[in-house]
Amino acid sequence: MKLMVIGGGGREHAVIRKLKENPDVETVYALPGNGGIAADAVCVDVGAKDIEGAVRFAKENAIDFAVVTPDDPLVLGMVDALEAAGVLCFGPAKNAAVIEGSKVFSKNLMKKYGIPTASYEVFDDPAAALAYVQTAPLPTVVKADGLALGKGVLIAQTREEAVEAVKSIMEERKFGASGDQIVVEEFLTGPEVSVLAFTDGKTVKPMVSSMDHKRAHDNDQGLNTGGMGTVAPNPYYTKDIAQVCMETIFQPTIAALAAEGRPFKGCLYFGLMLTPDGPKVIEYNCRFGDPETQVVLPLMESDLLTAMLACRNGTLDKTDVRFAAKHACCVILASDGYPEHYEKGYEITCDDGISAQVYVAGAKLADGKLLTSSGRVLGVTAVAESLPAAIDAAYADVEKVHFGNAFYRRDIGARALQALKK
């Protein structure tokens, strides 16, 4: 089979490596891929948001199956366009991807179908929002409705911060049209868990759970980033909690989307908080998480392409989806200064003897050298029989990767280890 994968980050690199384990896969094209992905796929100079370009490429190259991974093309309707052109896809149609594309949509869906989430109010008028945050309980959480590169959530500890948050999103339009509407919601507490799930619109099969580390620096200090590392499974996510989530969140969400005429086919990401009142949804994403994918897929024992085809064809109930009873740890190496200002263009080199998977997120090839090209540069994922062994193995291999201005957190997995000791 000839496959094409849309996107060019560490998540896509992990997806491509896993897809290639299936012997039926002849060629994988990455649109656009990156300099590191080029070792595993044929990179094509078509941007991840270029719907026409993707359709043209798929037709001209007789692509058998397209995997659309990033949020932007999904929310823009790339799957609809490809399917209309006769190209089979993994990924939700536009009318289901809205579960990530609009927080107002997802909150209203959860309210209508009784899916546990933080209580909230929606505003499209800045004056009404400003009046509301004068009396809302603190801390309060202000969210832009639309996509905002993962930065559209502001947690206000004081009235002043709440007012500032509303003004920056609605008046200064920090996230453009994504802030035409906002959600102001209750502040929840508890450990966070990421659960990615395969679904064909009827059946839902969760993957192994994981824990992201979103802040830039150790001990959860510094700015929010796209994710600085992950471990899987997440020790807070016990079998009992998984059962509760299946019954109160996963199945009801899939059924709700189907009942609304928006069947979701693809990977649905549940961002959960395990609150004192039980698990609640913090956010949905209409796609694989990054860097969650870099720990989840290395633990997958069954075939990824088979599961993806089953999601497309509605046969997930008959499809084997299995994960190893092992542990994985991914440490992200970034350019110092990320997520703000950083330098790039440094050569990346690796010592011999790396046994971890290295998934490249931001690099380009120039004169045969691999050069850093973005904030998050690569992820090093190790798999082992125990969490401490996975963490040690990942950090041992991190020491074997070199580039100018590299920085990484030293405490990926530390909180998970503490939870295991309790």
Ligand code: AMP
């Ligand atoms: P999101 O972009 O929706 O993933 O939100 C980013 C982060 O903000 C989440 O990972 C949580 O840590 C935090 N957050 C979002 N909503 C809430 C909430 N209602 N209460 C507490 N923290 C939240």
Ligand code: GLY
């Ligand atoms: N790691 C969080 C996300 O992919 O949105």
